[in-house]
Amino acid sequence: MGNAPKQLSDVTLVVLGHGSTSAPDAATAVFAHADTIKKRHSFAAVHPAFLRQLPLARDVIEPLSGEIVIVPHLAADGYIAKDVVPRELDLDGGLTERQGKRIYYTEPVGTHPGLADIAAAAIEDVLKHNALTPDRTAVVVVGHGTERDPASGEATRRLADAIFGRHAVAESVATLLEISPLVDDWRTLTSATAVIILPFLFSAGFHGRDDIPARLGLPPIHAIDGPAAGPFEIADRTLYLCPPVGTLPAVADVIVARAQQAIV
Numbered sequence: 024m025g026n027a028p029k030q031l032s033d034v035t036l037v038v039l040g041h042g043s044t045s046a047p048d049a050a051t052a053v054f055a056h057a058d059t060i061k062k063r064h065s066f067a068a069v070h071p072a073f074l075r076q077l078p079l080a081r082d083v084i085e086p087l088s089g090e091i092v093i094v095p096h097l098a099a100d101g102y103i104a105k106d107v108v109p110r111e112l113d114l115d116g117g118l119t120e121r122q123g124k125r126i127y128y129t130e131p132v133g134t135h136p137g138l139a140d141i142a143a144a145a146i147e148d149v150l151k152h153n154a155l156t157p158d159r160t161a162v163v164v165v166g167h168g169t170e171r172d173p174a175s176g177e178a179t180r181r182l183a184d185a186i187f188g189r190h191a192v193a194e195s196v197a198t199l200l201e202i203s204p205l206v207d208d209w210r211t212l213t214s215a216t217a218v219i220i221l222p223f224l225f226s227a228g229f230h231g232r233d234d235i236p237a238r239l240g241l242p243p244i245h246a247i248d249g250p251a252a253g254p255f256e257i258a259d260r261t262l263y264l265c266p267p268v269g270t271l272p273a274v275a276d277v278i279v280a281r282a283q284q285a286i287v
Contacts, residue, residue, distance in 0.1 A: 036066045042073030049226040052270040059275040088123045092282045098133035101174030127285040139185035161194040161215035166223040168199030225269025
């Protein structure tokens with residue numbers, strides 16, 4: 024990118040989340056990842072920012088100067104990443120120069136290849152901690168999905184395929200919250216007796232805490248400790264519910280990798 028900086032220490036990192044005024048948990052992961060990265064002292068500064076709650080991204084970016092890299096903590100390169108963020112932050116694609124700023128806008132965290140490794144490691148933890156037989160266990164990946172843009176559904180299917188390619192599980196099935204195949208139909212989508220549910224979400228907000236558990240037939244999950252919540256017995260099935268992928272600590276490394284890709 025021409026005169027791009029060569030050192031992270033010359034760059035201010037903005038970790039951009041969607042956020043929610045009605046679900047405080049939607050911000051937790053962004054704050055946690057930003058804090059983890061800040062403690063490494065690799066960047067000139069690190070700021071969490073949001074589209075729909077404080078601190079608002081526009082207000083965070085406005086007083087900054089110099090080299091800035093915005094990494095969207097989002098699952099897919101869909102409507103929010105491609106349309107909403109550039110429109111609301113006045114960005115011109117991957118590089119915007121204005122008012123003493125050079126702003127690099129990266130691809131979403133969820134489309135980075137390293138995310139599949141993080142998800143696969145989470146599944147491996149559940150298998151090992153619960154002594155599950157892989158070829159008798161299914162993985163159900165739950166993405167958001169929307170009729171507005173196919174990107175979320177496609178990203179969810181890619182992640183399910185990647186997990187299947189890394190583990191000898193019986194099945195790895197992609198399901199969605201808003202469009203078919205719905206997570207509500209998980210019983211008909213796999214016949215395995217042990218089922219690991221992996222939310223391909225980037226916060227532990229409403230969907231992760233209340234919506235997905237309810238649609239699986241579980242009570243609300245207000246905190247997930249360890250590799251997964253469970254086991255939960257539902258009819259003749261045993262379920263394990265993983266934390267949302269975007270909340271896993273290793274995602275901080277993917278955020279840094281996105282920033283590094285943007286500035287070289």
